[in-house]
Amino acid sequence: MNLNDLILELAIFVAILLGTFLAAKIFSLVVRGVFRNWVPAVRSHFQRLVSITIWVIGLIFAFQQLGLRLDFLLLILGLIGIGVLIAVKDTLMNIGAKYFSDVYVPFKVGDIIKVAGSTGKVIEINPITTVLLTKNEELVSIPNSLFLKEKMRNITPHVWKEILVPITIGSGIDLPQFESEVLKACNKIRKYLDERFPPVLTVKSRNQRSVSLVLALMVKEPDKKNEIIDEINRKISEIEQKMARKT
Template sequence: MQTVSLTKILSDLARGDLTDFRGELAELVIRIAVALSIFVGSLLIAKYMRSGLGRILDRGRVSKDPLLRNFFLRATSITISVLGFLIALTHVGFDVTTFVAGLGVTGLILGFGFKDVLSNFAAGLLLLVYRPFRAGEVIEVEGTQGTVTELTIVNINMTTTDGVCVIMPNSKVWGAKIINYSLSQRRRAEFTFKVKREQLKLAMGVIESVLEKDERILKTPQPITRVTGVGDGAATFSVLVWTKPEDYQAVVGDEYAQLLAAFNSHQLDIL
């Protein structure tokens, strides 16, 4: 069947050849309708394929890694949708081969626009292969700390302790120093105070009694209290305690408040 193009239809209309114009226009409309059906069908296939693959993956080991699962499903869905779009263009009469070949000519121009996207995609694959973190783990990247919630084909999503959603490009994450607090079974918290020298022993006793009541503070390793400086009638000391990574932020905030309240009740002066 001869390919019908919009240019040929307009040419027939300009020549006044209404017979060919009507026939070619009707054929083009049918082709467009079929192409739209193909594209919509590919979207539906992608949707059901994603749902079906999701159920299959949920029964395997991949279900234990939501980042890998979601990344794979998203990539599969996008691939099917793009293939459906290209097939639809071919059915209308668009020469996809010429289009792809043309990308070699315009590749330099498009490269500047899509280099970041491709870089983020490649970085996302590397993050999935080496897995420096998983969903639900607390990490820190370039001073930003939060819980990993999702890894897409171009970025990762994190939620900070104050509920802010942070979106970082994969390439930036891969090229930065990643601190994963969840890989360790415990995390150390440090409290530093400065009191009058004669009140040092009392202050240490107050701190010990407060910390013993918090079950989130681990018994092993034991809390450590050490004097870090003495001078001008004052003493500076630090208390080191260990807690689970997921309890760290809450313990630091709660213990500071409770220790200050205990100091006030014992009339201890914080310098």
């Protein structure tokens, strides 16, 4: 190998390292923004895991550029990766279960539930645990992964009637007008709803690009929930498209 080829390979090696550094920084910022509502300590660990993963991939490409054998390096990295996964297995299970429970497990903050021999009011749902307040004013911390394994009973009054419809709109849409249009749409399906409980649209979170909301409806007949959800989602989509064209 002549000097020019060596210089070129070293230059590419350095370029890959710089690209890896920039990619790790960018993805770390993305993770911090997307998961800004997570517990800071958990978010920090996740950012670190993403950065390490990017650096490992970058180093593999960089050393390949130098023509070095990577068998032993890949073996060491694989063993380290397995060790890390084993160490954080429970944490990852709880984080993953939290997002599955958001979709498939019918409870929210404020509900009264029974699970794993504990009964209480849900006062917090974080990425790792769900916290209950019992009648004796004791705090009970339930790992989120337990909700995918154990039978859970929601004993909140009228809970069987409730429908929660998640909505995400662009930050440029006029929120008061959007709320007014959504409530008008709900009025058109009022024959399916319990008149004692008017629809409620609340803001869950917001950032520079979007606003996350939740529409709460109380139905008369639980067997019509899917029909109602499909209809209200169709109306909300039409409202959002109409308002987005005006912005």
